[in-house]
Amino acid sequence: MPIRVRRTRRARLSCRTLVTAAAAALTTALLTPSGAQGAPVVRESAPVHSYADAIRESVWVDTGLDGDGDGRADRVAADIIRPREPAAAGRKIPVIMDASPYYACCGRGNESQKKTYGADGDPVQFPLFYDNYFVPRGYAFVAVDLAGTNRSDGCDDVGGRSDVQSAKAVVDWLNGRARAYTSRTGHERARATTWSTGDVGMIGKSWDGTIANGVAATGVEGLRTIVPIGAISSWYDYFHSQGAPLYDANPSWLSDYVNSPEASERCGAVQDRITAATPYSGDWTPAWTERDHVRDAGKVKASVFVVHGQQDLNVRANHFGQWWDALAAHGVERKIWLSQTGHVDPFDFRRADWVRTLHRWFDHYLLGHENGIDREPMADIERAPDRWSTDRFWPPRTxxxxxxxxxxxxxxxxxxxxxxxxxxxxxxxxxxxxxxxxxxxxxxxxxxxxxxxxxxxxxxxxxxxxxxxxxxxxxxxxxxxxxxxxxxxxxxxxxxxxxxxxxxxxxxxxxxxxCWGASTSGDxxxxxxxxxxxxxxxxxxxxxxxxxxxxxxxxxxxxxxxxxxxxxxxxxxxxxxxxxxxxxxxxxxxxxxxxxxxxxxxxxxxxxxxxxxxxxxxxxxxxxxxxxxxTAGHAQGRPAPAERAPDGLTAPQRSGHPIPGEPR
The missing domain is CATH 2.60.120.260 (Galactose-binding domain-like)
Structure with missing residues (x-):
C-alpha cells in the first residue's frame, strides 16, 4: 500500500512567511505561458534587488558547546549577504543556508572557490552561485563555517554533535532562539529577527549536504526544506559496510583535513577521542549512533530534495537509498534527481534545468508560491548522458x-x-x-x-x-x-x-x-x-x-x-x-x-x-x-517482440526540456 505523503509546507509555513509573501508580490514577476489563454498565473521571484548594494556582514553564533575545552562556549562564524531594499522597507525575508567545513581549507564547487574578506573583515566572495542568483530575488544567503573551520571556534568532530549543532544554532538564531555577536570574542549582540522570517532552506554537496540531513533530523523549527547533494546519511556507512572497511576507515583524518590551523593545534585530543570511538574493526559504537541520521528520519519536518550520482564512489548510493526509504516510511514530502555521474553537483551536469528547478523549489517552500513544483513528477533520472526520464512516484508503484x-x-x-x-x-x-x-x-x-x-x-x-x-x-x-x-x-x-x-x-x-545572477568585482x-x-x-x-x-x-x-x-x-x-x-x-x-x-x-x-x-x-x-x-526467449520461428519502454518509464528527454507549467 503506498504511503501517503505528509504535506509539510502548508502546515508549517510561518505567519511571517505569509506576510512576507504577500508583500513580496509587489516585486514578484507574474508570468503566463506565451499563448496560453486563461492559463493560471505562475508566480516567480524576480531579480529586482541590487546585488552590489546588498548588506554583507558576519556574526558569530553561540553553539552552547565547548568542543575545544577552553572553558568558553564555541562561537561559529556565519557570513551573511542580504538585499538592502527589504530591510529598508521593514520587510523580512527567508534564508538559504550552506553550512560547510570547506570554505577555507579546500573550496567549494567545480572551481574550488573559497570565501574572501575585505580589510574590514566583512565577506566579499561567497562561493557558488546561490548568493548571486537568489539575493537579487529577495533571499538572504548565509554561509556557515562549521566548528573548528575557517573563522569558527571549537573542533570539527566529523558529523558528530559539534558539526550538527554548528548549523542548528544558526537556524535557532535566525528564529530568535539563540544568541549571536558581531565579533568572535566581543559582547555586542547581533539580532536576526529584525530582517529574517526565520524560514530556512539548507543546501549543500557532500559534507555540506550531510549537515543539512543532520540538522533536519533534529526536527528544528524553522527549517522548511533541505537540498542534500551527494550527501552522507549515516557516517558509519561512509567508512564501513557491514563491518568491512572502506578507504581509510577512520574519520579522525578528515577532522585534521578541514580544521583551521589554530584548531589543529588545540584539537588533537578530540581527534584521539574520535579514533578511539570509531574502531577500524567496523564494530558499531555509540559514536556511530550519534552520526546516524537515518534513525531520526521520523523527526524531519522539512521537505527534502535529494540529488545523487548513481556512480558516486565517494558518498556511495546506499546513502541516498536508505535516507529516501526512511523519509518515505515517515511520509516526508520529497523529490529526487539521480544522475549517471560520480560525486558531481547538478550545477555541473544539468545546469539550466537545475537552476530553474531550484529557483521554483525555494520559491515554493520559502516564499509560499503556488508554482506547482510539489505536484510534478517525484523523480528525474538520467538514462543516458544528458537524457532524462521522469517518474510520478519513486520507486514506481509497480x-x-x-x-x-x-x-x-x-x-x-x-x-x-x-x-x-x-x-x-x-x-x-x-x-x-x-x-x-x-x-x-x-x-x-x-x-x-x-x-x-x-x-x-x-x-x-x-x-x-x-x-x-x-x-x-x-x-x-x-x-x-x-x-x-x-x-x-x-x-x-x-x-x-x-x-x-x-x-x-x-x-x-x-x-x-x-553567468547565473549578478556579479561584483569581488564575486x-x-x-x-x-x-x-x-x-x-x-x-x-x-x-x-x-x-x-x-x-x-x-x-x-x-x-x-x-x-x-x-x-x-x-x-x-x-x-x-x-x-x-x-x-x-x-x-x-x-x-x-x-x-x-x-x-x-x-x-x-x-x-x-x-x-x-x-x-x-x-x-x-x-x-x-x-x-x-x-527472460522467456523467443519461440522458434517467431520474431522477437517489438521494443517497448519498461513499466513506469517515460520517454527520455534531452537535458534542457521545459518544465511542465513553466514558460519557455
Missing amino acids: TAPTELRPGKGAAPGVGTLGRTPAPPGATETFTDDPDLGENDWAAGIDSPTPAKAGFVTRTLTRDLRLSGSSRVTVTATPTTRTAHLTAVLVDLGPDTIRDYAAPGEGITTLTERT SACYKETEAHTADVGHTVVSRGWADLGTWADPRKGRPLTPGTAYTVTLRLAATDHVVPAGHRLALIIGGTDKDLLDPPSTTPTLTLDLARTSARLPLVGGPTAFARA
Whole structure:
C-alpha cells in the first residue's frame, strides 16, 4: 500500500512567511505561458534587488558547546549577504543556508572557490552561485563555517554533535532562539529577527549536504526544506559496510583535513577521542549512533530534495537509498534527481534545468508560491548522458522485490541466474584476490576465473528495470578466520555512459563561462561550462555492496570465523534505477576484496558458496512477471517482440526540456 505523503509546507509555513509573501508580490514577476489563454498565473521571484548594494556582514553564533575545552562556549562564524531594499522597507525575508567545513581549507564547487574578506573583515566572495542568483530575488544567503573551520571556534568532530549543532544554532538564531555577536570574542549582540522570517532552506554537496540531513533530523523549527547533494546519511556507512572497511576507515583524518590551523593545534585530543570511538574493526559504537541520521528520519519536518550520482564512489548510493526509504516510511514530502555521474553537483551536469528547478523549489517552500513544483513528477533520472526520464512516484508503484537464484553453469565460476533454486549440494568456489575488482570480474564474466563466482541471466528479450535497493544473501564456507565479500549487479552489453571513473567523474570542464545572477568585482556569477565526458563500455556496474563475513550473526559486530564452517550473511546493495535493455544480460557477481573500494582482510581466504542457500532479492519494476517476460526467449520461428519502454518509464528527454507549467 503506498504511503501517503505528509504535506509539510502548508502546515508549517510561518505567519511571517505569509506576510512576507504577500508583500513580496509587489516585486514578484507574474508570468503566463506565451499563448496560453486563461492559463493560471505562475508566480516567480524576480531579480529586482541590487546585488552590489546588498548588506554583507558576519556574526558569530553561540553553539552552547565547548568542543575545544577552553572553558568558553564555541562561537561559529556565519557570513551573511542580504538585499538592502527589504530591510529598508521593514520587510523580512527567508534564508538559504550552506553550512560547510570547506570554505577555507579546500573550496567549494567545480572551481574550488573559497570565501574572501575585505580589510574590514566583512565577506566579499561567497562561493557558488546561490548568493548571486537568489539575493537579487529577495533571499538572504548565509554561509556557515562549521566548528573548528575557517573563522569558527571549537573542533570539527566529523558529523558528530559539534558539526550538527554548528548549523542548528544558526537556524535557532535566525528564529530568535539563540544568541549571536558581531565579533568572535566581543559582547555586542547581533539580532536576526529584525530582517529574517526565520524560514530556512539548507543546501549543500557532500559534507555540506550531510549537515543539512543532520540538522533536519533534529526536527528544528524553522527549517522548511533541505537540498542534500551527494550527501552522507549515516557516517558509519561512509567508512564501513557491514563491518568491512572502506578507504581509510577512520574519520579522525578528515577532522585534521578541514580544521583551521589554530584548531589543529588545540584539537588533537578530540581527534584521539574520535579514533578511539570509531574502531577500524567496523564494530558499531555509540559514536556511530550519534552520526546516524537515518534513525531520526521520523523527526524531519522539512521537505527534502535529494540529488545523487548513481556512480558516486565517494558518498556511495546506499546513502541516498536508505535516507529516501526512511523519509518515505515517515511520509516526508520529497523529490529526487539521480544522475549517471560520480560525486558531481547538478550545477555541473544539468545546469539550466537545475537552476530553474531550484529557483521554483525555494520559491515554493520559502516564499509560499503556488508554482506547482510539489505536484510534478517525484523523480528525474538520467538514462543516458544528458537524457532524462521522469517518474510520478519513486520507486514506481509497480516495483516488487523479486528473488533470483544462482545456478551451476557449464564451467567453474560461470553460472546461471534465474528463478529456479539450485539443487542441494551445488557449489561454486573462488579465492580472494585484492588486485582485482568489480570491473575485472565483469570483463571476465564468461571465463572460469578463480577470483569470482559469476551468475548470468539469459539474453533479455525485453527491457528490465531495477528501481530501489537490492539484497544478496550468501552462504559461504571460508578457509580462514577472516573474509570479506562483495556482491555486484552488472548490465552485460555495450553502452555509452558517463565516464564516472575518469577524473571529472562524468563531466569535462570547458573554458567558456555562463553567468547565473549578478556579479561584483569581488564575486563573479560566471562559471565554466561543462559537458558530459562519456565512455563506450562493454558492461556497466549497476549496484554494489560489501560485508565482512564475520558479521553473520550481528551486522554491528564482527566475530572470528571458524574455517570449514558455513556462514550466511545478507549484503545490502546500493540503491539504483537502471534499465537493462533487451539484448543485454543481467549478472550477479560474488567476489572478495573489491579493489580500490574495499580494504582486504588480514588473510587470503578461499570461499565455497552454497548455491541452494544463496539468492538475490532485486527491486524489479513489474516484479517476477517482468523478469519472466524479459527472460522467456523467443519461440522458434517467431520474431522477437517489438521494443517497448519498461513499466513506469517515460520517454527520455534531452537535458534542457521545459518544465511542465513553466514558460519557455
